[in-house]
Amino acid sequence: MLTKKKPTLALTATDVMSRAVLTIPRQMTLRDAARLLWRAGISAAPVVDEQGRCVGLLSAVDFLRWAEEGCPAPGDGPVPCCRYQEKGRLLGGDEAALCTLPAGRCPLQSARVTDTGRQALVCLQPTGVHCDWQQVPDDSVEGHMTSEVITARPTADLAELARLMTGARVHRVPVIDDRGRPVGLVSTTDVLAAVAREWPGPASPLTPGGG
Numbered sequence: 001m002l003t004k005k006k007p008t009l010a011l012t013a014t015d016v017m018s019r020a021v022l023t024i025p026r027q028m029t030l031r032d033a034a035r036l037l038w039r040a041g042i043s044a045a046p047v048v049d050e051q052g053r054c055v056g057l058l059s060a061v062d063f064l065r066w067a068e069e070g071c072p073a074p075g076d077g078p079v080p081c082c083r084y085q086e087k088g089r090l091l092g093g094d095e096a097a098l099c100t101l102p103a104g105r106c107p108l109q110s111a112r113v114t115d116t117g118r119q120a121l122v123c124l125q126p127t128g129v130h131c132d133w134q135q136v137p138d139d140s141v142e143g144h145m146t147s148e149v150i151t152a153r154p155t156a157d158l159a160e161l162a163r164l165m166t167g168a169r170v171h172r173v174p175v176i177d178d179r180g181r182p183v184g185l186v187s188t189t190d191v192l193a194a195v196a197r198e199w200p201g202p203a204s205p206l207t208p209g210g211g
Contacts, residue, residue: 009157012157015194016190016191019183019184026141029138030141038104051179084101091115154184165188173186173187
């Protein structure tokens with residue numbers, strides 16, 4: 001997040017990054033990492049070695065990759081739904097698939113408010129699930145993380161950060177110090193927020209058919 005007022009072109013990763021970085025030890029099990037991410041309300045975090053150096057990134061995409069590659073292939077017939085869900089309705093009337101597993105058990109859970117006013121867990125992928133998410137493996141995240149992670153230095157300017165993310169097609173970049181340890185995290189939202197501050201004023205909602 002933006003921490004000081006500077007001209008947009010002079011902003012660096014230090015100015016826009018989120019400093020409260022959750023890290024995942026590479027020896028942590030995938031199941032525990034899923035629970036850690038869920039409790040923190042985030043979808044990704046840097047993975048660090050015993051010296052605290054960034055060695056990868058674990059995100060929801062990695063869990064979906066495990067589901068695609070590590071689960072039994074579906075047989076003939078329609079794609080099944082997860083058996084740990086029930087029909088529900090969100091505040092506002094939209095239908096949803098409510099997860100019946102305990103909080104933090106499945107990486108596809110998201111806390112929402114239902115039409116009854118209570119908080120419930122909603123499944124982010126209600127169809128096409130072939131896995132039992134209770135069987136998330138107990139092996140370490142090191143075998144499932146994205147190891148070729150794009151990182152940035154604290155002095156990287158806004159243009160360099162934008163080039164890194166667009167070139168690698170990623171939405172977040174860990175910021176590392178001279179020892180390779182994560183000191184922050186920059187997301188595309190952080191970059192957009194910094195650029196938006198250049199033109200203060202009320203935001204205008206998009207009209208139908210607008211670009």
